[in-house]
Amino acid sequence: MTVPPPAPTRPRARRRPLPLLLGVGALLLAGTYAGATALFSSRAQTLTRDLTAGLQLSAQASGAAKVEQLSYQRGLTRSTQTMRVTLTDAAAPVNLLVTNEIQHGPLPGFQAAGQAVIHTTVRFEDPKLQAGYERAFPADKPKLLTRIALNGDTTSDLGVPAGTVTEEGTKLTWQALKGQVEVRGLQTRANLTWPGLQMSGPDGSGQVGNVTLTSDLRRSGPEDRLGTGSSTLKLAQVRLGDGSEQVNVQDVAVTAQSALKGEHYDVAMNYDIGRAEGAGQRYGGVQLHLGVGHLAQAPLHRLLVLLDETRKTTGAASAAGGLNALTPEQEKQAGADLLALVKDKPVLTLDRLSLKGEGGEVLLTGSAALPGATALSDSDLKALLEEPTGALGLLDVQANLQGSEAAMRGLLGTFGRGLEDNLDAFIEAGYLKRSGDTLSLALRLNQGEPTLNGQSMADF
Structure with missing residues (x-):
């Protein structure tokens, strides 16, 4: 009698490798991510240090501020940097505590691929100034979010919420401000828009309307201190008055341009006012x-x-x-x-x-x-x-x-x-x-x- 061949059966040995491979794959992926995150943690610290050094250099060059790093707490997926920014170009120095919450790559915050995402917040060291800051922004605070790509390019988004504050009978109301700065290699572009603010009080009233800032600058190399390009600041209107006297300025534009021709720089600075009225005088344009x-x-x-x-x-x-x-x-x-x-x-x-x-x-x-x-x-x-x-x-x-x-x-x-x-x-x-x-x-x-x-x- 011929013994029939056994009925075909699915090889059971092949059913286990799938979860096993998934487990091993997940472990390898987690390990790779952890290793890459640790690597990017180090890179983020180096990059943040470089950015801080650049900020310190820019602040010193302006003569209006001083920047010092207070601490840097490095973690596997998240680090925290604290800086003190002292505004020296004021009647009395003002100290700001700037905190950078840094999420490291290669998937910072499990978002898009990159080296880091930095959330920046600000506090005043002076309790009175901080109390005023809290009154101005009781809920949402101004935010700065910086994304650092794998190639080192950065995109920073600035947001200042609208608000109203009253101090000593003077009411100040402002609209939300938005801005973005992009750094692509040796090129830096900036855009800022602000609908403006209104002020009213016992001493008079005022308005600043529709402010825009655009900038496009390029450096020839990392050591280039000047660069070339252009920046333009525009204000649609500035109005001030105390009841008896009114000053009204419209269509203000401030433009800076720099160019390199051969071995020499040419720099231009233009100030244009479309219309100005005040003190009984009226002018159609000032340049x-x-x-x-x-x-x-x-x-x-x-x-x-x-x-x-x-x-x-x-x-x-x-x-x-x-x-x-x-x-x-x-x-x-x-x-x-x-x-x-x-x-x-x-x-x-x-x-x-x-x-x-x-x-x-x-x-x-x-x-x-x-x-x-x-x-x-x-x-x-x-x-x-x-x-x-x-x-x-x-x-x-x-x-x-x-x-x-x-x-x-x-x-x-x-x-x-x-x-x-x-x-x-x-x-x-x-x-x-x-x-x-x-x-x-x-x-x-x-x-x-x-x-x-x-x-x-x-x-x-």
Whole structure:
């Protein structure tokens, strides 16, 4: 009799490996994650230390704050850093305690892949200031959330909730503020929007409306102290009044631009006001455009590095403090770099200072250069630093003023009726030249020789 083959059965040995592999896999995954988290914990501490050092350097460079790390408690998946930020640019120093709660990668907080997520909170050391802070933000507090990607790029989101506070009869109400800063390698971009605030009280009322800030800056390398790019701050309206007097300013824009052309920097700073009213005067526009051109990159960079290092080692809060702490060797280096900077023919320009009133626009332009500095020696520069008036013989300063007669009279009238009445005398004396309805003035000081409208001042 033939014995039939046994009925096929599922191999039972294959049923257990699945949970076993899952268990081992989970264990390996947990171990790998723990190991990676421990690695990122170390990286996060290093990165946080680097960010803190950068913050300290920036604070020292501004001269408005001082930053010191108080503690860093490192954990496997979470660490805590505490810093004290002292605002020195105030009537009395203000101490802030800044706490960074750091969640480490590679999946910080089990969110997207990255090195770390940092939650930043702030407290005042002064109990009275902290009490005021609590009154202003009784529930939600201002928040800063920073995400650090695997490649080191960072994205920081700032949020300040809306609120209202009343102090000594003055009510202050503000809208929520939002901002973001992105750092991608050597490029930093920032955007901030704020609808504004309103104030009312016994001493008057005020309003700031629709504030925006945009910035796009790029450094050429890690050691670049200046970078290039642009930043723009805009305010739609600023209004202040006490019942009898009102000041209203609209469409304010402040723009900073910097560019590197070859081996030289060009920097521009523009201030524009679309409309200004106050003290019985009304102007359609006010513009101030300043520039500094042909700044030699290498000596300027060395000077900035020297000042930063000196402030860092001495704790000086200002550039003057840093200069006073220079060693003889550093003084020699700074002198050589300053000499190279002024001998490379930098130019300060007043591209326009204009005021548009009911009578028209008055425009002032000008420039200042140091053509006589090309022949300076080290000893000459030292003498000029001790006695700056000696630089008058090296300067070439030009100023040009022009505008319609009605605009000139309107401008002089804002400073007093007497000046407006003397306009005809200025024209007759040759101080102002007339061409049709346009009045102009050209003043120049060229290496110690002053001229007015092309004539020596001695002729007037």
